[in-house]
Amino acid sequence: MIINRLLWFTLLFFLNSAAVNAQQVIVKDATISKMVDDVSATNLENLVRKLVSFNTRHTLSDTSSKKTGIGAARTWIKSEFEKYGKLGGGRLQVSYDAFTQKADGKRIITPSVLKNLVAVLPGTDPSDKRILLVCGHYDSRVTDVMNVKDFAPGANDDASGVAGVLEMARVMSKGHFRSTIMFVAMVGEEQGLYGAANLAKRAKEEGWNVHLVMNNDMIGNSYGMETDIKNNTMVRVFSEGVPAAETKEEATMRQSIGAENDGMARQASRYIKEVGERYVDNLTVKLVYRRDRFLRGGDHTPFSLQGFTAVRITEMNEDFNRQHQDIRTEGGFKYGDLPEYVDYGYLQKIARMNLAVLSNLASSAGEPEDVIMLTSALTNKTTLKWNAPKGKLPSGYYVLVRETTSPVWEKKIFVNDTSATIAYSKDNYFFGVQSTDADGHESLIITPRPGR
DSSP states (O other): OHHHHHHHHHHHHHHHHHHHHGGGOOOOOHHHHHHHHHOOHHHHHHHHHHHHTTSBOOTTSOSSOSSSHHHHHHHHHHHHHHHHHHHTTSOOEEEEEEEEEOOOSSSOOSOEEEEEEEEEEOOSOTTOOOEEEEEEEOOOOOSSTTOOSSOBOOIIIIIHHHHHHHHHHHHHTTSOOSSEEEEEEEOOHHHHSHHHHHHHHHHHHTTOOEEEEEEEOSOOOOBOTTTOOBOOSEEEEEOOSSOTTOOHHHHHHHHHHTOTTOSHHHHHHHHHHHHHHHHSTTOEEEEESSSSSTTOOOTTHHHHHTTOOEEEEEESOOOTTSSSOOSEEETTEEESOOGGGOOHHHHHHHHHHHHHHHHHHHTSOOOOEEEEEEOSSOOSSEEEEEEOOSSSOOSEEEEEEEETTOSSOOEEEEESSSEEEESSOTTTEEEEEEEEOTTOOBOOOBOOEEEO
């Protein structure tokens, strides 16, 4: 009898625990999983090889030929987007973002008409004004950045990123998402980030609500040049902690609460890690806490400078023998960014990660608004309150908790109200709040500000 009672109480304990924890189980959306599976390594390879076939995609190369040069490349990319749009029911809106770039006396020698390729998948919710932008750059180069004629395959840098964007557009154009998704092939990256600078400036001037920029630049190499080790299970996400466009008032607030690691780009990188690893097997997202590689930049940088949330996604290893190199053989070694050196299975993983993050975020409710950490009394507990987002109401919220030394969130506490008091001291932990719906689509994370 005593044994039976022990078994009964043990069973009750586990049942009650399961009932509580069931609210905190992270849900995988079967539709997103299906789209992730639809991303094809074969398609990605075909796209990379087609981009390489234009001989050079140098920003200042031929625009009149139908077979070679930047003009032929951009015409083909536009036709691919248009093809995917037809397959998806005609909702994908494809256009050039054309502009005249002034001469800079360095890498643009005369005023030149440049064109980004933009494909917009409109959101289904008129009240949701968010735009999620994913991009890669389609221009290429060799050793001399002004060499417009020689073979510049740019297979990994950055046909890999453009192929990923195209493949995502193919799969996602058939789906329906609350938020608008913008697929972009940027021009002029190698000459000075000119395509991204133009689009970011336009977005700012026209008041676009660009909610997140995911820049994919060199996402197909898995070989470590010095280590001679292949790493096809890790990808880097670079993010700034202190926003580039931070105001004086925002700086004062950041300093007062110690939020140097909690800018929106940094929070977005944590989101990318969690959701990407949720949907893509055998892939670890490594967060790198700087805007880009040491003393370097990419097409996300102009968006950061305009005040948008932007991150760089790039391979774990760079092979500098394949990057910005004339095609040649020296000492029996073949230099150059050729398609045979791209790892298409690895490229597939990173494209899948991007797709999962975009789909999850574009399906979510908006972020909670006016998130406040109450400071009216001294206490070792922490009380948070917020307002529900406009538009689609979430099914609940997560309060996220981490140690001050932890790079990622360590606890997610489900709350079905717009306030919570938790037994963690604001002196010892960092907190965030995000919305979630019944299907497991979370919003980005909001850092609370002090209030009463």
